[in-house]
Amino acid sequence: MHVRHLTLKDFRSYPSAELALTPGVTTLVGRNGQGKTNLVEAIGYLATLGSHRVATDQPLVRFGAAQAIVRGAVVRDDREMMVELEITPGRANRARLGKAPVARPRDVLGTVRTVLFAPEDLALVKGDPSERRRFLDDLLVQRQPRWAGVRSDYDKILKQRGALLKQAAPLFRTRSGKGAGRHTPRAGEPTTAEARESALHTLDVWDTHLATVGAQLLYARLRLLRDLVPDLAECYDAVAETDANARATYKSSLHEDAAKRLAEGEVPEIEELRVAILESIERVRDQEVERGVCLVGPHRDDVVLSLGDLPAKGYASHGESWSFALGLKLAAYRLLRRDLGDDPVLILDDVFAELDTGRRDRLAELVADCEQVLITAAVGADVPTRLRESGHTYAVELGHVSAHPPSAAAATDAVESESESAESGDE
Amino acid sequence: MYEGAVQDLIDELGRLPGVGPKSAQRIAFHLLQADAEDVTRLVTALTEVKAKVRFCEECGNVAQGERCRICADPRRDHSAICVVEEPKDVVAIERTREFRGTYHVLGGAISPIDGIGPDDLRVRELMQRLAGGEVQEVIIATDPNLEGEATATYLSRLLRTTVPDLAVTRLASGLPVGGDLEYADEVTLGRAFEGRRRVDA
Ligand SMILES: Nc1ncnc2c1ncn2[C@@H]1O[C@H](COP(=O)(O)OP(=O)(O)OP(=O)(O)O)[C@@H](O)[C@H]1O
Ligand SMILES: [Mg+2]
Ligand SMILES: [Zn+2]
Numbered sequence: 001m002h003v004r005h006l007t008l009k010d011f012r013s014y015p016s017a018e019l020a021l022t023p024g025v026t027t028l029v030g031r032n033g034q035g036k037t038n039l040v041e042a043i044g045y046l047a048t049l050g051s052h053r054v055a056t057d058q059p060l061v062r063f064g065a066a067q068a069i070v071r072g073a074v075v076r077d078d079r080e081m082m083v084e085l086e087i088t089p090g091r092a093n094r095a096r097l098g099k100a101p102v103a104r105p106r107d108v109l110g111t112v113r114t115v116l117f118a119p120e121d122l123a124l125v126k127g128d129p130s131e132r133r134r135f136l137d138d139l140l141v142q143r144q145p146r147w148a149g150v151r152s153d154y155d156k157i158l159k160q161r162g163a164l165l166k167q168a169a170p171l172f173r174t175r176s177g178k179g180a181g182r183h184t185p186r187a188g189e190p191t192t193a194e195a196r197e198s199a200l201h202t203l204d205v206w207d208t209h210l211a212t213v214g215a216q217l218l219y220a221r222l223r224l225l226r227d228l229v230p231d232l233a234e235c236y237d238a239v240a241e242t243d244a245n246a247r248a249t250y251k252s253s254l255h256e257d258a259a260k261r262l263a264e265g266e267v268p269e270i271e272e273l274r275v276a277i278l279e280s281i282e283r284v285r286d287q288e289v290e291r292g293v294c295l296v297g298p299h300r301d302d303v304v305l306s307l308g309d310l311p312a313k314g315y316a317s318h319g320e321s322w323s324f325a326l327g328l329k330l331a332a333y334r335l336l337r338r339d340l341g342d343d344p345v346l347i348l349d350d351v352f353a354e355l356d357t358g359r360r361d362r363l364a365e366l367v368a369d370c371e372q373v374l375i376t377a378a379v380g381a382d383v384p385t386r387l388r389e390s391g392h393t394y395a396v397e398l399g400h401v402s403a404h405p406p407s408a409a410a411a412t413d414a415v416e417s418e419s420e421s422a423e424s425g426d427e
Numbered sequence: 428m429y430e431g432a433v434q435d436l437i438d439e440l441g442r443l444p445g446v447g448p449k450s451a452q453r454i455a456f457h458l459l460q461a462d463a464e465d466v467t468r469l470v471t472a473l474t475e476v477k478a479k480v481r482f483c484e485e486c487g488n489v490a491q492g493e494r495c496r497i498c499a500d501p502r503r504d505h506s507a508i509c510v511v512e513e514p515k516d517v518v519a520i521e522r523t524r525e526f527r528g529t530y531h532v533l534g535g536a537i538s539p540i541d542g543i544g545p546d547d548l549r550v551r552e553l554m555q556r557l558a559g560g561e562v563q564e565v566i567i568a569t570d571p572n573l574e575g576e577a578t579a580t581y582l583s584r585l586l587r588t589t590v591p592d593l594a595v596t597r598l599a600s601g602l603p604v605g606g607d608l609e610y611a612d613e614v615t616l617g618r619a620f621e622g623r624r625r626v627d628a
Contacts (some may be wrong), residue, residue, distance in 0.1 A: 156573050164539035198545055202537060205581045209573065 001076040001113065001342055002372035003043055011087075012038035012063035013399050025373045025391030028378040028401070035399045036376040040116065040347045043068045043374070046083055047107055047114040047345075049093065052121075056376035060091040074112050076342060078377070083111045093329035106152075109145035113336060117329040118349035124328055125312050125321040129251075129302035136221050136303065139332050140227075143339055147220060152258060154213045158294055161206040166292040170198040207281050214297040215274035218252070222267045222296065222336075225250055229265075231334045236327035239359055240320070244307050246327055255280040259348055263304075322354050330366065352382040360384050433459070444572065487532035489514045497521075497529055504528040506563040510553065510582065512536050512570055518567065520562050528564070531556065536574040537581055545581060553582075557590050564594040571598075 008017040013035045041051055041060075052062055057061045061068040067088040074081050084096040085105065095105040102108060123131045140147040171192060229248055234244035252259040258276040261268065268276075280296040281288070288295050305312040305324060312324050336344045346367060352360050352375070364384040367373050373391075377383050380393065394401050429432055433448070433455060439450035458466055482488070483495035486508075490496070497503055507528030511517055517530050533548040556562065567582055569575035579597050586595050 153573060160539050160573065160577070164544075167539060167542070167544075195546070201584070202539070202544055202581060205537070205577050205584070206539075208580055211578060 001346065003072050003112065003278060003345055005073040005079065006039070007069070007071040008042055009069040010062040011042050011068040011070055012040060012060060012062060014063060015065075015399075017399070017401070019401060021372070022392065023372050025367075025375065025387055026039075027375045027377065027380070027383055027388050027391065027393040028385075029269050029377055029393060030396035032378055034396045036378075037118070037349050039396070040349055040374050043072065043112070043345065044114050044116045044347060045070055045087075046074075046085060046108075047071045047112040047142070049085070049109065050138075052116055056089065057087050057093075060087055061089055070228070072112055081111055083108050094174050105147045106145070108168050109141060109148055111414065112161050113142050113340070113342075113344035114347055115142075115329055115333040115344050116121040116349065117149065117326055117351055118190040118347075119354075121325040121329060122321060123402045124325045125305055129300075132303040132305075133298070133301060135328065136224055137217075139335070140220050140224055142332075142336060142344070143224070146215075150213060150216055150220075152356070154210075154217050154298065154392075157209050157213055158297070158299055159205060161203070161210055161294050162292065164199070164203055164206060165288055165294070168196075168203065169289055169292050171196045171199055172289050183286055203252075207278060210297055211277040211281070211295065212275045214277050215270050217274050217298045218277070218301075219267070219270045222262060224248060225303065226265060226267055228328075228331050228335055231331035232327050235330035235334070235366070236323060239326055239330070239355075239362055240323045241358060241362060246312075246324060247306050248328075249304045249306070253296050253298075254278070255283055267358060319354070319356065319359075323359065326351065326363070346370045346373045349371065349376045350377065352377055352384070353379065355418075435594075465491045482532075486530045487514075487534060487552065488517050488530055502527075506561055507566065508553075508556065508562055508564070509566040509568050511568050514574065516568065516570075526566075533569070533578070536569055536578040538577075548578070550582070550585070554585075554589065557586075557593065562593065564596070566597065567597045576577070 002023045003021050006017070006019040008014045010016075017039070019039060028039060030036050037053070041053060044050075044052055045060070051057075054060070063102060067086055069084065069086050071082065071084040074083060082096070082098055085108070086094040088094075093105040095102050095108045097108050124135055130158075137147070137151055141151065141286055179296075197238065227246060233246050237243060249265065250262045250263045250373065254262070254276050258280065277297060284295045294300075305328075307316055307320060307324065310316075312321060316324060333344060333346055347361075348367070351363070355363065360382070361384055364387040368387070368390070375383055375387070380388065392403070435449075436455045436458070437451045440446055441448055442453050443451075443576060446454070458469075479491055481491075481493075481546050483490040483498055484493050485498040486495060487496065487571065488495040488500075492499070504527045507526075507531065508531050509520060509526055509528055510531045510533060511520065512533055512535055514532055520526055520530075531549070531553050533550070533553075535543050535546060535548055537548070557565075565582075565586060567579045569578045569582075583595050583597065586593055
């Protein structure tokens with residue numbers, strides 16, 4: 001698929017912008033802070049309903065504006081589809097598909113698919129486990145949008161169960177003596193023992209739900225990782241021109257026996273995982289009540305990345321870490337391409353500047369056959385000439401996009417964007 | 428901010444569920460411009476509802492007397508109880524005309540985030556009704572969202588262990604997941620009723 005046209009209104013630094021795009025390579029060049037990443041971030045948002053840079057929507061709306069609009073015309077198999085998102089911080093987004101509003105924004109997931117690589121992705125290698133979990137879960141949703149629902153159910157269950165653990169904690173502490181017997185219940189009011197009993201029963205219920213939904217998520221991640229690993233090794237080697245044996249193994253919060261099997265790459269059935277989660281919860285129940293947090297489940301898991309015999313985190317060099325993160329994204333690209341029988345839009349934000357010449361050229365070669373590649377660079381010369389010359393290059397300056405080098409024809413049908421000063425203050 | 432009485436009205440309206448500050452203001456000005464008669468009718472309705480309407484002692488549904496219309500009706504099947512979250516769910520199920528038994532209104536669903544546990548729902552009262560021995564079947568019709576499902580799981584386990592002979596069923600899906608029972612149309616809800624399934628706790 002490819003994005004044929006992008007329209008922005010009050011998104012980031014753009015009061016408004018119209019950007020025409022074509023299949024093949026498009027390079028956006030401009031000095032720092034001119035609005036290159038903002039453009040590709042908007043396309044990423046259409047695909048994932050999230051930004052790769054920030055966790056909340058507020059920074060995405062132009063400073064002083066109330067809401068932002070991102071609209072994309074996407075072409076797949078010669079059929080064009082329009083997706084529109086209205087981003088209002090603090091409220092649910094509103095979405096349209098074609099002309100019709102959809103019930104929930106997540107119903108548009110799958111219309112645009114992107115794989116975006118940006119400097120922030122270095123955190124995949126160097127950052128917290130949450131970064132790697134998010135990578136897997138986001139990819140799951142791109143692969144099959146229905147996982148968005150499972151993921152959000154799981155998050156809700158965690159919140160409910162966490163709240164319950166916190167409420168239950170004092171009830172269980174009285175058992176060890178502290179404050180026991182101080183409170184004499186009135187008639188009809190449950191005694192502490194009864195309240196404890198009732199809390200345990202309720203906790204049981206949330207355990208059941210956590211295990212049921214958690215097992216589905218866990219299963220999906222394990223399968224995804226199994227499918228991703230061979231491509232990861234290939235992509236890393238292709239970029240780095242080594243035989244480095246780049247690997248990714250699942251590190252689970254389940255009890256030791258189960259965790260060991262998962263680390264070895266086994267993918268058990270969902271039912272087996274459900275039972276393993278319940279067993280594991282059983283073992284940490286006391287700790288959970290004491291600390292008031294859910295200690296077992298996909299939300300506590302990690303993926304261990306390694307190069308040869310060494311873990312990447314803490315050992316890999318900067319360039320190696322960078323190539324590893326790139327390898328993960330390129331592997332994701334291949335996986336989606338194979339799964340969906342269609343190319344996602346590949347976005348490479350500021351990638352080339354960090355790579356040595358050999359890696360630049362090999363990356364260029366790897367992406368040459370992708371249906372649409374969007375590249376941003378502060379210095380045009382960092383992008384291999386062959387790649388730049390095979391497609392269009394636009395200059396981005398202060399929120400204006402123009403053909404580069406200036407060519408009247410390309411400029412008019414490519415882009416029109418309004419400058420900040422031309423915008424009248426609206427509601 | 429408006430002066431005295433107008434602001435008081437806006438504040439009161441704003442406390443109603445689903446009414447934000449903007450709507451509160453709009454309703455307040457609508458009332459200011461309305462005929463005195465219309466406002467009097469509204470005031471009477473509000474006073475009457477507080478004075479006359481109570482909650483049924485048996486099922487917890489809204490009622491004009493000690494018992495609601497349904498509990499008081501001898502033609503209803505008193506051996507079947509349909510457990511719902513709110514009185515509005517009773518109305519929704521009645522619309523389907525599928526069910527001839529009685530109801531039990533819990534007054535919400537288990538939701539630790541909102542501080543609602545089983546003891547805050549009318550579970551005790553349900554158990555008391557079952558202790559009579561007349562009831563053969565309980566149909567759990569909580570909302571098809573996470574909290575509703577959790578409540579259903581909790582209840583079915585409780586019923587399994589305390590009243591083993593009881594038939595316990597849960598409304599079949601087909602109901603929009605993540606939705607509210609009251610928004611389901613009659614056909615969907617009716618079908619869900621026909622297709623209710625036994626729950627295995
Ligand atoms: N919500 C917002 N409202 C107004 N301006 C914003 C908003 N968010 C970001 N900006 C501005 O957008 C600019 C950053 O744009 P962007 O990240 O696209 O730059 P870039 O061209 O990718 O630069 P670099 O080469 O440094 O990566 C900054 O100058 C920032 O002040
Ligand atoms: Mg940038
Ligand atoms: Zn009644």
